[in-house]
Amino acid sequence: MSLRDHLLRRIRAAGPMTVADWMHDCLVHPEWGYYVRRDPLGRDFTTAPEISQVFGELLGLALAQAWLDQGAPAPVTLAEPGPGRGTLMADALRATARVPGFHDALRLHLVEASPALRAEQAKRLGDHDPTWHDTVDALPDGPLLLVANEFLDALPVRQWRRAGDGWSEVLVTEREGALAFAAGPPALVPELDRFDVPDGTVVERCPALPGVVAAIARRVAEGGAAIFVDYGHWRSRGDTLQAVRAGAAVDPLADPGEADLTAHVDFEAVALAAGGVPGLRVSGMERQGVLLERLGATARVQALARGRDAAAVEALAAAHRRLLHPSEMGDLFKALALVPAGAPLPPGFGD
Numbered sequence: 001m002s003l004r005d006h007l008l009r010r011i012r013a014a015g016p017m018t019v020a021d022w023m024h025d026c027l028v029h030p031e032w033g034y035y036v037r038r039d040p041l042g043r044d045f046t047t048a049p050e051i052s053q054v055f056g057e058l059l060g061l062a063l064a065q066a067w068l069d070q071g072a073p074a075p076v077t078l079a080e081p082g083p084g085r086g087t088l089m090a091d092a093l094r095a096t097a098r099v100p101g102f103h104d105a106l107r108l109h110l111v112e113a114s115p116a117l118r119a120e121q122a123k124r125l126g127d128h129d130p131t132w133h134d135t136v137d138a139l140p141d142g143p144l145l146l147v148a149n150e151f152l153d154a155l156p157v158r159q160w161r162r163a164g165d166g167w168s169e170v171l172v173t174e175r176e177g178a179l180a181f182a183a184g185p186p187a188l189v190p191e192l193d194r195f196d197v198p199d200g201t202v203v204e205r206c207p208a209l210p211g212v213v214a215a216i217a218r219r220v221a222e223g224g225a226a227i228f229v230d231y232g233h234w235r236s237r238g239d240t241l242q243a244v245r246a247g248a249a250v251d252p253l254a255d256p257g258e259a260d261l262t263a264h265v266d267f268e269a270v271a272l273a274a275g276g277v278p279g280l281r282v283s284g285m286e287r288q289g290v291l292l293e294r295l296g297a298t299a300r301v302q303a304l305a306r307g308r309d310a311a312a313v314e315a316l317a318a319a320h321r322r323l324l325h326p327s328e329m330g331d332l333f334k335a336l337a338l339v340p341a342g343a344p345l346p347p348g349f350g351d
């Protein structure tokens with residue numbers, strides 16, 4: 001049996017599925033899920049930490065600064081959900097090795113659905129004795145330093161299309177033996193009322209996001225900081241569901257489990273979920289390029305370039321441009337930080 005057969009069988013038995021249920025099976029089904037079966041990084045897509053070591057170094061140092069600002073609580077959980085190959089965390093740990101007391105205080109926890117990627121993470125981070133979890137709920141209680149890059153965009157979204165006074169949910173169904181999108185019946189969806197959009201416009205909600213963010217926020221309220229980086233907007237709208245295979249956009253329904261599926265992150269939804277947790281301070285949303293510049297990306301790249309040959313300098317400059325330039329990842333990717341109420345925000349962030 002294939003994932004397509006499984007999905008078709010489920011639709012025949014239980015009716016059309018939400019985009020979120022379909023996306024969840026495609027990404028993390030225990031047998032056929034995209035992430036479960038392979039390490040997609042480099043093959044299908046690349047991410048900021050894979051482009052430059054500077055990304056993980058600067059975010060690691062920002063978390064260490066937040067820890068120092070709060071009186072260096074020990075022990076402290078250092079966690080990353082969706083660590084990919086472990087590159088960001090390896091860069092963060094190397095950069096913070098000389099922060100007095102930091103490595104002695106931290107306990108490394110990783111949240112990862114993919115056995116293939118857990119194996120990669122063990123290779124790079126094994127010296128720090130990580131503990132793996134299936135969900136963020138399983139992270140230890142108490143002070144938490146957390147960084148998540150391109151994790152929230154992998155959480156499944158539901159989609160609704162504006163139809164008159166109400167909405168019609170986008171569903172995944174079967175048509176002539178193939179998977180197809182279909183329009184669900186008209187419905188009133190009060191939680192979407194804050195979206196004032198013309199008829200026909202799609203809006204997306206990520207049902208898992210409030211719980212994930214609240215679980216992190218509750219721990220940060222006791223100490224520490226969380227930094228989320230992802231591509232998205234404030235109150236994002238429109239159909240942002242994207243399937244990528246071998247670096248190219250593909251039909252999301254064509255080969256279930258064979259392509260990466262993501263949707264833009266609505267940072268307003270992140271802020272709302274975190275804002276519901278008492279004792280928490282939520283930063284404003286910042287563009288990745290501006291954040292990295294404030295954290296010293298250019299100075300760090302210049303330092304790395306010193307004494308290197310022309311080709312190496314060229315590669316460093318290209319990576320810097322890719323992460324920071326507004327026409328590349330600099331504007332599309334955004335960041336948001338959480339700290340306990342009364343604590344300073346991590347460097348680079350503002351209200």
Ligand code: SAH
Binds near residue numbers: 028041154155
């Ligand atoms: N942060 C890394 C990898 C991003 S890819 C980087 O920047 O390079 C998304 C990561 O999230 C992968 O590690 C993937 O296996 C993991 N992931 C996706 N959905 C998940 C889920 N529901 N639970 C846990 N991990 C998940």
